Amino acid sequence: MGGYQAKVKQLKDEVKARFVGNEEVLDVVVLNQLHRRAASLIRAPRGVGKSTLMLLVLKGLCGEDLVVVSGASEVKRGEVIGRLHIPSLEKDGVERVLWAAFAKARGKGLDEVNRLNPYTTANIHHMMQFGEVWAYGQRARVEDYVIVANENPGDPTTFAHPPPFYDRFDVCVFLKSLTLSEKFRLQTLLDRHSGNLVDSMPQVLSFDELQEARREVDEVELNPDLAGLINTLTRDFQACIRNKEQSELKPPVLCDGCHFIRDVCGHVKEPPSERAGVVLTELAKATAWLEGKCDVDTVLKMALWVLPHRMSVVRVRNLVEDLRELLERERVKMMDRESRRQWPIMNQLLKQFDRSLYQHAKEIAVEDIVFAEELRKLEVRWLQEGKVKREETLEAVMEWR
Amino acid sequence: MEERFKEFLDSQVKKTPVKVSGEHVAWDEPGQPLEVGGDGVPTGSIDVVYREEEPVGTVTLSKSEVELLRRQITELDQKLVNASIANKVLKVVALTLSALTLFLIYLHFFTA
Numbered sequence: 438m439g440g441y442q443a444k445v446k447q448l449k450d451e452v453k454a455r456f457v458g459n460e461e462v463l464d465v466v467v468l469n470q471l472h473r474r475a476a477s478l479i480r481a482p483r484g485v486g487k488s489t490l491m492l493l494v495l496k497g498l499c500g501e502d503l504v505v506v507s508g509a510s511e512v513k514r515g516e517v518i519g520r521l522h523i524p525s526l527e528k529d530g531v532e533r534v535l536w537a538a539f540a541k542a543r544g545k546g547l548d549e550v551n552r553l554n555p556y557t558t559a560n561i562h563h564m565m566q567f568g569e570v571w572a573y574g575q576r577a578r579v580e581d582y583v584i585v586a587n588e589n590p591g592d593p594t595t596f597a598h599p600p601p602f603y604d605r606f607d608v609c610v611f612l613k614s615l616t617l618s619e620k621f622r623l624q625t626l627l628d629r630h631s632g633n634l635v636d637s638m639p640q641v642l643s644f645d646e647l648q649e650a651r652r653e654v655d656e657v658e659l660n661p662d663l664a665g666l667i668n669t670l671t672r673d674f675q676a677c678i679r680n681k682e683q684s685e686l687k688p689p690v691l692c693d694g695c696h697f698i699r700d701v702c703g704h705v706k707e708p709p710s711e712r713a714g715v716v717l718t719e720l721a722k723a724t725a726w727l728e729g730k731c732d733v734d735t736v737l738k739m740a741l742w743v744l745p746h747r748m749s750v751v752r753v754r755n756l757v758e759d760l761r762e763l764l765e766r767e768r769v770k771m772m773d774r775e776s777r778r779q780w781p782i783m784n785q786l787l788k789q790f791d792r793s794l795y796q797h798a799k800e801i802a803v804e805d806i807v808f809a810e811e812l813r814k815l816e817v818r819w820l821q822e823g824k825v826k827r828e829e830t831l832e833a834v835m836e837w838r
Numbered sequence: 839m840e841e842r843f844k845e846f847l848d849s850q851v852k853k854t855p856v857k858v859s860g861e862h863v864a865w866d867e868p869g870q871p872l873e874v875g876g877d878g879v880p881t882g883s884i885d886v887v888y889r890e891e892e893p894v895g896t897v898t899l900s901k902s903e904v905e906l907l908r909r910q911i912t913e914l915d916q917k918l919v920n921a922s923i924a925n926k927v928l929k930v931v932a933l934t935l936s937a938l939t940l941f942l943i944y945l946h947f948f949t950a
Contacts, residue, residue, distance in 0.1 A: 660849070661842065661845040661846040661848070661849040662846070662849050662850075662853070664842060664845075664846060665846035665849070665850070668846075772901070773901070773902040773905070775850075775853075775854055776900040776901050776902045777900065777902045777903075778854050778856045778863070778865050780846070780847050780850035780851075780854075781847070781850055781851045781854055781855065781856045782856060782863060783847060784847040784848070784850065784851050785856070785858055787847070791858070793862075793863075794858060794863060797863055804902070804906070
């Protein structure tokens with residue numbers, strides 16, 4: 438194992454030594470730090486430890502080079518982005534901007550992010566989107582960073598931040614309250630660290646080391662199988678024969694009478710953005726780099742934390758459990774795809790048109806909307822080449838417009 | 839075509855190869871070798887059911903094909919139940935209308 442892998446594992450151990458329970462969540466949060474401008478969101482009810490986890494991760498990676506902005510206190514633009522240097526303006530008439538410590542710090546914490554005012558949120562959103570901050574007509578580049586945010590969605594003072602803002606967070610993890618034995622462990626830890634878990638947290642990696650690790654992860658080549666799994670999974674949550682993305686009607690109303698109503702797509706109200714696939718790829722590469730391998734199960738487990746804040750489901754009862762159920766269905770769907778040999782059949786059809794194979798592919802398309810989309814693209818080509826007639830295409834058979 | 843998509847398809851071909859022979863698409867299920875017919879073509883295909891072909895030797899269905907058949911049988915069962923309910927309702931309606939007709943005939947011819 439390389440030096441940086443060992444350090445990242447040490448970071449995980451140090452966090453786990455101070456944070457009780459939610460192990461699966463800790464693994465994802467640490468993995469998510471292994472790409473540029475990592476942003477993690479922690480959601481939990483009050484008092485479950487979301488701020489503690491945020492500070493532990495930030496301290497472990499950035500030491501003292503961290504600034505936390507809290508939505509619970511009054512935050513002004515000057516404290517987050519920058520303010521005017523008054524003496525320069527008064528003496529020389531020059532608008533000089535003093536950039537805020539938050540913009541310059543490597544470690545950026547956003548406590549109670551749903552209570553930040555919309556103006557502060559807009560500035561932070563811009564920083565996350567473009568890697569820069571603006572104040573008084575001046576711009577400053579923001580170097581690589583780590584953002585860890587937390588919120589309690591049930592908080593009555595919540596501001597409804599726009600979905601694109603949440604989409605900028607790579608992962609969104611949910612913390613659960615502690616089981617009985619975990620509560621005993623927490624008491625032991627609090628005694629050991631004199632009641633302050635965060636102060637005892639060492640900086641495990643310097644930021645330069647973290648950046649070097651991020652460069653190594655970036656160079657990892659993901660195998661085509663996993664890349665295919667990630668893209669198919671993302672597409673499964675997006676695809677809609679009735680184009681829900683641009684439809685005024687949304688599921689379940691939109692799905693009335695649809696052939697695919699029982700499919701995963703019928704349970705997704707607002708589909709995830711392309712960023713879901715990008716983030717899953719980053720996480721899969723990080724896993725391969727850190728553990729030496731990444732398999733289907735790992736990707737599906739990680740998807741649970743990549744999807745919840747960038748999509749909505751129909752008839753939500755418990756978002757995480759609903760998503761877990763949908764991902765389990767995805768696992769079965771992937772196995773079905775394999776047993777149907779649909780991608781090798783698609784490969785054969787891409788090489789050359791074969792009528793009997795086309796008929797077989799159409800039968801598969803009736804079972805799988807993602808496959809159907811690709812087959813439709815081929816049909817367009819075959820129509821132009823006169824190999825198929827319009828009335829026999831999927832568009833005609835399934836009334837797909 | 840996008841190179842990475844092609845790489846993905848190639849990886850799937852390596853993982854789960856198929857044999858295309860004439861109108862047949864066939865593959866070997868791990869641990870379940872397919873019966874081979876007289877013309878050397880494996881006979882495990884759902885075409886036997888859908889195209890009303892004569893089965894030769896053993897017919898092997900994949901899990902998804904079994905699922906497909908099971909689902910269609912369930913749907914057919916449901917349709918059968920619906921049809922038998924409709925049948926019963928129509929019988930009652932027909933009997934009622936017949937009785938009504940007879941009653942009206944009786945009123946018309948025998949009570950004048």
